[in-house]
Amino acid sequence: MWQALHEELEPLGLSVVTVALDLDPEKARTWIDAASPTHPSLVDSHHRVDELLGISNVPMAVWIDESGTIVRPAEGASIQPSPLRAMEITDEMPERLQAVLREFKAMPETGEAYRAAIVDWANRGADSPYAMSPDEVIAASQPRSADHSRAAACFELGIHAEARGDHQAAIAWWKQAHALFPENWTYKRQAWTLESTPEGADSDKAQEVQDVYGTSWSDAFLEVGGANYTVTPKL
Amino acid sequence: MLLTTLDMTTESFEAATGWAAKPEGMCKGDACVPAPGAVSPDGALDVAAVADRLGMALVADDGAGVWALGPESGGRALTTAVAPDIDLPDIDANPFNLSAMHGRKVLLVAWASW
Numbered sequence: 001m002w003q004a005l006h007e008e009l010e011p012l013g014l015s016v017v018t019v020a021l022d023l024d025p026e027k028a029r030t031w032i033d034a035a036s037p038t039h040p041s042l043v044d045s046h047h048r049v050d051e052l053l054g055i056s057n058v059p060m061a062v063w064i065d066e067s068g069t070i071v072r073p074a075e076g077a078s079i080q081p082s083p084l085r086a087m088e089i090t091d092e093m094p095e096r097l098q099a100v101l102r103e104f105k106a107m108p109e110t111g112e113a114y115r116a117a118i119v120d121w122a123n124r125g126a127d128s129p130y131a132m133s134p135d136e137v138i139a140a141s142q143p144r145s146a147d148h149s150r151a152a153a154c155f156e157l158g159i160h161a162e163a164r165g166d167h168q169a170a171i172a173w174w175k176q177a178h179a180l181f182p183e184n185w186t187y188k189r190q191a192w193t194l195e196s197t198p199e200g201a202d203s204d205k206a207q208e209v210q211d212v213y214g215t216s217w218s219d220a221f222l223e224v225g226g227a228n229y230t231v232t233p234k235l
Numbered sequence: 236m237l238l239t240t241l242d243m244t245t246e247s248f249e250a251a252t253g254w255a256a257k258p259e260g261m262c263k264g265d266a267c268v269p270a271p272g273a274v275s276p277d278g279a280l281d282v283a284a285v286a287d288r289l290g291m292a293l294v295a296d297d298g299a300g301v302w303a304l305g306p307e308s309g310g311r312a313l314t315t316a317v318a319p320d321i322d323l324p325d326i327d328a329n330p331f332n333l334s335a336m337h338g339r340k341v342l343l344v345a346w347a348s349w
Binding site: 009030044154 | 265298304
């Protein structure tokens, strides 16, 4: 998907740079191999871009111009309609699945408009109405409270604990990070996947982690609702 | 940002956080925050004092003997529109710096396996 966009826009002077937020870079390898990217494809095992750019879920993107100035801050970066949004809800489905699909349908559908905005910027640069001024970029970036800063520190200490083999200490730090910054889904989904992914698998989207974290991905998703799950681009 | 010591110079702090000590205070991009007394004449930095001024959480893991320093806070996630110095490896551990993309537009996309 990103490789196709890169190939389309590279002649216009735009490069896609992907950043995988994966504590274990090997988990990202299957996806990267399948995409065969010709653009820079990076791995951020410490979620540094959360702090540096305000990334709080995936996929999210930031636009940076030729001089290294950010012209759109971190925002939800779907560029195609979600197949889950298109799924028909039927009475035969388990109730939980019906509820999740209803919330997917409640998510603002901005994929096509966001993709069109990227193409417009690639063509018109600073003349694109989607490219913001520095003041607009700062104002449109996500709020950052003292608790968010503390969450980032706790998440980092969790990574350090995990790396030295103290998984229980890591869980304790990550629980603190989740409580301090509940809107950051990268902290949650990263921690949860370590509990729920079966041995040998790359990932597990359901993330049923009640026994460790007292929740699951679908519990948390239903709690906030589809409309609040992503940072919707204001186009 | 993991710290193994609080004994930092202004240079090591800037390399770690992007915040540089200047006459007007601690600065990143075009943003400056006054920080009187944060830097001693010999260039040593009072990390706790600077963290306090910038709203950076400084959290100790006493058992592990390390600290983590959170990002600046009290406003927005971005304090400047100047893109940060992003230095990350690719999947085969080859280094990459965002500055290599100077002169091109960049769509930086965060994704994950999970």
